[in-house]
Amino acid sequence: MMELMPIQSSKLKIKSFFFRFTIVSVTLSFALLTFNLPPVQASTMSGDSYTIDQQDVQIQPYVREQQKPQEQTIKHFAQGDNFTVDTTTPDAFSFGMSTEHISFGTLQATNPVLRTLTLFLNSINSYQILTAEDHPLRKGTETIIPDTTCDNGSCSPITEALWTNTLTYGFGYRLNTMDPAYFKPFSDILQNHLLSTLASGPTANNHEFTVTYKANISGGQETGRYSNTVTYIATPDF
Numbered sequence: 001m002m003e004l005m006p007i008q009s010s011k012l013k014i015k016s017f018f019f020r021f022t023i024v025s026v027t028l029s030f031a032l033l034t035f036n037l038p039p040v041q042a043s044t045m046s047g048d049s050y051t052i053d054q055q056d057v058q059i060q061p062y063v064r065e066q067q068k069p070q071e072q073t074i075k076h077f078a079q080g081d082n083f084t085v086d087t088t089t090p091d092a093f094s095f096g097m098s099t100e101h102i103s104f105g106t107l108q109a110t111n112p113v114l115r116t117l118t119l120f121l122n123s124i125n126s127y128q129i130l131t132a133e134d135h136p137l138r139k140g141t142e143t144i145i146p147d148t149t150c151d152n153g154s155c156s157p158i159t160e161a162l163w164t165n166t167l168t169y170g171f172g173y174r175l176n177t178m179d180p181a182y183f184k185p186f187s188d189i190l191q192n193h194l195l196s197t198l199a200s201g202p203t204a205n206n207h208e209f210t211v212t213y214k215a216n217i218s219g220g221q222e223t224g225r226y227s228n229t230v231t232y233i234a235t236p237d238f
Contacts, residue, residue: 094122095234104215110166112216119209123236128200129209130233132193133186137171137215139224145217147185148172157196160184169218175199176210183214186230195233 098118107113121127137145148155148163148170155161155172160182163172172183175198187193199209 091122092124092238093127093236094120096120097232102213107215107217109217109219109221112166112214115213117211117213119211119232120206121204121209121234122206123204126200126202126237127204128235129198130195130235131186131198132189132195132231134229134231135188135190137226137228139222139226143222143224145215145221145226146170147188148183148214149185150183155184157185157187157193163214166216169216169221171213171215173211173213176212198232
């Protein structure tokens with residue numbers, strides 16, 4: 001009988017971030033220039049029936065009334081604890097998830113465990129969702145459950161591959177648009193990997209994405225609590 005491994009992963013903390021888009025109002029100010037012109041001397045003219053004495057004639061400068069700039073109000077259409085998005089188009093973008101914590105419970109050797117997370121997206125413009133993990137599932141700083149390389153060792157954060165063999169160990173995921181038997185590992189920020197694209201498209205009308213996590217361990221996996229953090233970043237194009 002195969003020994004049960006009391007491997008418990010702590011909860012995967014899933015974070016979402018939004019970029020801030022701000023409409024900037026630029027006001028052009030015009031300064032009025034005042035020219036001090038010297039007085040114009042008038043000549044003395046005389047005739048048989050008139051005499052005009054010399055006088056100083058003052059020419060006053062022309063002053064144009066300054067127009068007040070119009071104030072522009074920035075409309076916020078999406079706000080949260082860690083983001084604010086400004087746009088003149090309400091309800092243009094929204095992003096959320098079904099839970100912020102994933103627990104695998106007690107893992108048993110060669111018995112893969114699957115867990116799911118649902119992402120919710122609405123965007124009237126093109127979008128992309130990026131994702132990465134801060135490090136593999138680990139206990140402390142050295143003992144880890146490695147990221148999967150799939151059955152033939154060929155999957156990567158960019159390329160999915162078949163993962164059905166119960167003797168292939170590790171941690172990975174698949175999106176609902178992928179083949180149910182195919183998985184790939186997350187990009188690893190600790191290894192200076194670039195964030196990988198989870199999904200993208202021209203629009204998303206209240207679309208749902210299902211992310212399925214998979215963890216499988218060997219009989220020699222050290223007991224303890226393993227955890228990591230997976231981040232999802234949704235970016236709209238305005």
